[in-house]
Amino acid sequence: xxxxxxxxxxxxxxxxxxxxxxxxxxxxxxxxxQFLVKIKSASLCHSDLMNxxxxxxxxxxxxxxxxxxxxxxxHPSAEGKGFKLGDAVGFGYFVDCCFECEGCMIHNSHCQLGxxxxxGFNFDGYFAEYAIVDYHNGIVLDEKxxxxxxxxxxxxxxxxxxxxxxxxxxxxxxxxxxVGCGGLGQLATQYAKAMGLRVIGIDVADANLEETRKQGxxxxxxxxxxxxxxxxxxxxxxxxxxxxxxxxxxxxxFVNAPKVLRIxxxxxxxxxxxxxxxxxxxxxxxxxxxxxADSTGIPQRIPKAIEFSAKHNIRxxxxxxxxxxxxxxxxKEMMEGRNTMRTAVVFD
Numbered sequence: 001x002x003x004x005x006x007x008x009x010x011x012x013x014x015x016x017x018x019x020x021x022x023x024x025x026x027x028x029x030x031x032x033x034q035f036l037v038k039i040k041s042a043s044l045c046h047s048d049l050m051n052x053x054x055x056x057x058x059x060x061x062x063x064x065x066x067x068x069x070x071x072x073x074x075h076p077s078a079e080g081k082g083f084k085l086g087d088a089v090g091f092g093y094f095v096d097c098c099f100e101c102e103g104c105m106i107h108n109s110h111c112q113l114g115x116x117x118x119x120g121f122n123f124d125g126y127f128a129e130y131a132i133v134d135y136h137n138g139i140v141l142d143e144k145x146x147x148x149x150x151x152x153x154x155x156x157x158x159x160x161x162x163x164x165x166x167x168x169x170x171x172x173x174x175x176x177x178x179v180g181c182g183g184l185g186q187l188a189t190q191y192a193k194a195m196g197l198r199v200i201g202i203d204v205a206d207a208n209l210e211e212t213r214k215q216g217x218x219x220x221x222x223x224x225x226x227x228x229x230x231x232x233x234x235x236x237x238x239x240x241x242x243x244x245x246x247x248x249x250x251x252x253x254f255v256n257a258p259k260v261l262r263i264x265x266x267x268x269x270x271x272x273x274x275x276x277x278x279x280x281x282x283x284x285x286x287x288x289x290x291x292x293a294d295s296t297g298i299p300q301r302i303p304k305a306i307e308f309s310a311k312h313n314i315r316x317x318x319x320x321x322x323x324x325x326x327x328x329x330x331x332k333e334m335m336e337g338r339n340t341m342r343t344a345v346v347f348d
Contacts, residue, residue, distance in 0.1 A: 004036075004072060004130070011127035011327040011345070012060035013052045020052075020328045023060060027130045034095070034132050035083060036073040040148040042066060042126040043318060043344035044330050045157060046182075046249065050272065052331075056122040065093035065119050067126030068141065068152045069347075078135045088148060090155045090306070092137035092299050093119040093126075099136040099299060108298060126152070127327060129347055137299050145310050153183065153316035153342040154309060156296035161187035161247075162305040164270045164294040165195060168243045172196025177233070177241040178217065179257045180248030180271060181208040183342035187316055188247060188270075189215045194312040200233060200241060202253075202260070207340040211317065223256065233260045246271050261289045269293035318342045 007024050014021045030036045043066040051063065068090040071083055083089065094108040096115045103110030109118070117123035124131065141151060161184055170176065176192040178185045181203035192199050193216035201212035201220040209220040219236060221229035234240050240262030246253050249271045255278070258267050264287055269277070279291060308314070319341050321330055330343045 008129035062124035064125035064127035185247035
């Protein structure tokens, strides 16, 4: 730790000013089960906006839960856990949980210790020059395979996208509708194609649809400008998609996604709708469609997603914006819905 700087720059959400600011803050010291990472890149996720809206603290907190970088220091309790100084690593975003209880096997927010914290929400996240990581969350990245300037977007966007497709338990040749073709939906398109599925992209922004076509969608539909898109999808797929996964938080997407499914299809919930979903018991009892949901999941699922991504050369399309001075503009652009892909900050 002696060779490390005492302070660093961090992009933080200041709830009192109600905006993103860049502050000079102390370089954190790793605690039990933690190591310190010199961040190489951090990418912005829509969940970061949600975290800002429901700020859990009345003081500035470093935002960001997607990051990667190099290990520069360990707490003694984290040594000998499969990591060494200088390792390139990616990681999840939970601290102060046990990672092994019944609750943690579902989602770390349910840890029975009752002390779990989410980085970027109620614990400092990754838009900083250095950040704390619990070793349970980490995975070593081969820098011959991964460009660390953009690899941050795999954590958690890529892992979420992979999990959402993988847990459908699909068969090659089936139809997979990506509802919401932003950065998360674009990654899901790549994973679905790699699993042998036929992909349809649905969005209200032509730029998003164009990028989704580039990443493998056979058909794309603008649900705002094409009033007949549901009927056209039913015709193309001979009855409807086998799966419709919603990668946006826009309420109409959740209302209309079941309409593109064939009988017995699966609605995969990934985005967080602002209102409760309207699902009737009769539809479920009669098997009109099934409902599943997925997310980044638990750290134990990370290796499968990373190995699959490396094997199939699945990489996030990321607009690298430079340093922390770009963060406020990135957040504003995402709030206004103007971004067509993931955006990231890269540190020297």
